[in-house]
Amino acid sequence: MKKIVQIILFVSVLAVVVSCQTKDKPNYQYMPNMYAPVSYETYGNYEVFPDGQEAMSPAEGSVARGWMPYEYENTPEGYEAAKANLKNPLPYTEDNLNEGKALYTIYCAICHGDKGNGQGTLAEREKILGVPAYNDAGRDITEGSVYHVTYYGRNNMGSYASQTTEEELWKINHYVMSLKHALNGDPDRTFVSSDDIETLPDNMTDEEGRTGSELNESASGYQSQELGDTRTEH
Numbered sequence: 001m002k003k004i005v006q007i008i009l010f011v012s013v014l015a016v017v018v019s020c021q022t023k024d025k026p027n028y029q030y031m032p033n034m035y036a037p038v039s040y041e042t043y044g045n046y047e048v049f050p051d052g053q054e055a056m057s058p059a060e061g062s063v064a065r066g067w068m069p070y071e072y073e074n075t076p077e078g079y080e081a082a083k084a085n086l087k088n089p090l091p092y093t094e095d096n097l098n099e100g101k102a103l104y105t106i107y108c109a110i111c112h113g114d115k116g117n118g119q120g121t122l123a124e125r126e127k128i129l130g131v132p133a134y135n136d137a138g139r140d141i142t143e144g145s146v147y148h149v150t151y152y153g154r155n156n157m158g159s160y161a162s163q164t165t166e167e168e169l170w171k172i173n174h175y176v177m178s179l180k181h182a183l184n185g186d187p188d189r190t191f192v193s194s195d196d197i198e199t200l201p202d203n204m205t206d207e208e209g210r211t212g213s214e215l216n217e218s219a220s221g222y223q224s225q226e227l228g229d230t231r232t233e234h
């Protein structure tokens with residue numbers, strides 16, 4: 001008799017314990033710290049942050065690495081001012097042009113076409129309309145207008161500022177202008193020899209945030225080509 005009572009007791013205790021288990025919910029964690037991180041989770045919601053978001057916008061006045069502030073506003077007036085005044089700070093070297101071509105092929109050719117005639121694959125398949133040729137007389141693009149448009153975007157065309165560095169946009173810029181010359185049948189500019197160029201322009205920064213003037217001072221000097229070479233090795 002005593003044994004039966006013991007068995008019934010044992011079975012009911014077992015039933016109580018087992019019944020706590022559900023397959024729908026996580027079960028007891030014996031060492032929760034092993035599962036839940038102590039730090040804030042990326043993009044998590046936490047009340048301590050403004051807007052309750054772990055991911056915060058950069059503080060006002062922040063300057064992104066590889067960029068200097070761009071002074072022309074995203075307005076029609078800003079566009080006209082950039083078109084008239086802004087010039088490409090990078091020398092027109094063969095290396096800069098070739099790197100510009102590679103970047104152009106990655107980012108722009110899908111709409112604008114390899115020749116810049118507005119006949120990229122997406123334009124031909126009518127996935128995107130109104131892609132102009134670079135020699136479109138009505139637009140009369142300049143180095144400044146091309147930079148402005150690639151920096152801010154324009155109507156159906158997005159901005160490229162988040163995917164490139166300032167330096168890369170200017171390399172693409174050289175290539176776009178050379179396509180424009182080719183479409184017009186104009187002779188292209190003559191190259192500045194790489195030997196004559198040692199540094200970035202003083203007011204530009206490279207990917208590590210070093211300014212051209214710092215690089216000018218450093219003993220090793222700086223060749224535009226070096227940056228290109230290291231990047232392709234990654």
Ligand code: HEC
Binds near residue numbers: 128129157158172176
């Ligand atoms: C998704 C397709 C698409 C891609 C990719 C694209 N563009 Fe465009 N681009 C357009 C369209 C559409 C327009 C016409 C915008 C308008 O004026 O309404 C345009 C216009 C332009 C213009 C003329 C702007 C003016 O001043 O009138 C330039 C220059 C230009 N693009 C350069 C580039 C460069 C450089 C890249 C690559 C970094 C690029 N585009 C990538 C679709 C694209």
